[in-house]
Amino acid sequence: MELALTRSELVRWRTAIFAIFLASGLSIATWASRVPAIKTTLDVDNTQIGLMLLGAGVASIVGLSLATPVLARFGARRGMLVAILTFAAGVAVIGIGTDLLGSYVAVIAGLALFGLGNGAVDVMMNVEGAAIEKHTGKTILPLFHGFFSFGTVIGAGIGALAAAWQINVLLHALFMTAIIIIIAVVSYANVPVREITGDTAAAEDKPHWRARVHTAMAAWREPRTYALGIIILGMAFAEGGANDWLALGMVDGHGATPALGALGLAVFSVSMTVVRVFGGPLVDRFGRVTTLRVLSGLAATGLLLFILAPTVPLVFVGAALWGAGTSLGFPLGMSAAADDPAKAAARVSAAATIGYVAFLCGPPILGFISEQVGLLNTLYILVALAIASGLASSAAKPIAGSKVGAGHQH
Structure with missing residues (x-):
């Protein structure tokens, strides 16, 4: 049984999902805007950059595939929180790998976390966005995706400023990681607990999570x-x-x-x-x-x-x-x-x-x-x-x- 939401609760839920879409866009633009600096600092060629991109892409697809069992096991609220913290950690590791360790392998590890978290949260935030559509009776998923685009524009702008001011990738990445973590925690607090996405505690008559994965x-x-x-x-x-x-x-x-x-x-x-x-x-x-x-x-x-x-x-x-x-x-x-x-x-x-x-x-x-x-x-x-x-x-x-x-x- 879905809980009835007050107008205030619905607005907070919608705003939280807008923020999550924005955070995903921010993380992607943070990486993309600093590729030239990462390439120079690590002294790698375009082929190695291509391998980095491939690693992030493969991790994203793994994250997409894992989203269903994660939702079945932990629910959407906790699943989104963990996924956002995962790609935030990935952004931080990219910065650490670039300027602190000078390690190509560390940057790839960061990109793997980054791709894994973004792939997983993509499914969950779309599920939540679609649920808000059902509550409001209006089509708003395109607007949610618009906020993802806003995130990429804002992230690219911050990245351009960081490059122009010669701020290294580490400081830039840690700053963006902090912003993303704040968005994650505040958003988590404003997403309602819903039975249909498995957020509530397991009831006796509720199928085991493995059965829910099989159904999914x-x-x-x-x-x-x-x-x-x-x-x-x-x-x-x-x-x-x-x-x-x-x-x-x-x-x-x-x-x-x-x-x-x-x-x-x-x-x-x-x-x-x-x-x-x-x-x-x-x-x-x-x-x-x-x-x-x-x-x-x-x-x-x-x-x-x-x-x-x-x-x-x-x-x-x-x-x-x-x-x-x-x-x-x-x-x-x-x-x-x-x-x-x-x-x-x-x-x-x-x-x-x-x-x-x-x-x-x-x-x-x-x-x-x-x-x-x-x-x-x-x-x-x-x-x-x-x-x-x-x-x-x-x-x-x-x-x-x-x-x-x-x-x-x-």
Whole structure:
């Protein structure tokens, strides 16, 4: 039986989950903004940096996979607290490994903790965000993901200042670790104890946690999980491809300067963030399925314009449409996976795993193919995936008993 929440309790819960999404973004931007300094301090090459990234990516996928048993065993509140403290420790170890130990292996260990914690918390914070949607009856997961984007912007800004002021990675990392720990503790105190996420003490009639894990793994046997996975995969692939290849595509494919290439990526990111912040009411008006179909068409159109545009200004328009089109695939896929609160954790974990594998593995695959056919031609793969995402969007229709994302057509 779910406890009824007062308005104040609901606001505190929502604010805590906003803060957790923000903290995840902060941690990622802290690492990313100091890669040049870490490379210089440790005197490593791009191949070794690539191995660091691979280690963090593998750890993230392990964290995603562990989220379901952790939720079943310890509940969402404690699970999120431990996961955030894990990636906070990872940020600290990255700093210690860089400036105190001067150890490449220590930095990889830090990145493993960082990836493990972020992967695990990603599932849990989406489960909590989807639960808040159920309580409010409104689509707000896109806004939660917008706060993740805010976290990356704030973290990148702090990182840029730290680099400009020549603050070493250790001091910067320890400062950010302290901020993340404060967010973790305060957020934990404001997330309500809920039976459905296993936060309450085990009751006599409650299944053993191993039985709950077994039930949770059933999500991988449900066709809807894979259909949602296609929606998320297409958009995650397109988002990850933009992060790694959009700027280079403008420079190598359209003859733009490196500064314009960076600006193109900024246009993509701003467009994506804006739609995430303001997209919830659109979903509540038109429904998940219609919104996803329109956005997949927008993404495909933007990509085609980016590939084929004869002038650089039109390439920027393509980047903006590309960003807007890919903005809601991931959060709406998570929201759909969590339609049934009793199975939300397992389904979100399964769908998120498919998405993150695409997000992490997609860009290197695109890089390999681009060596054979050219970068702009490679982006046609993203066009096809965006269309596939749109074709699969009917899977996001709310299940019986769930009103969030159904739309209010008149």
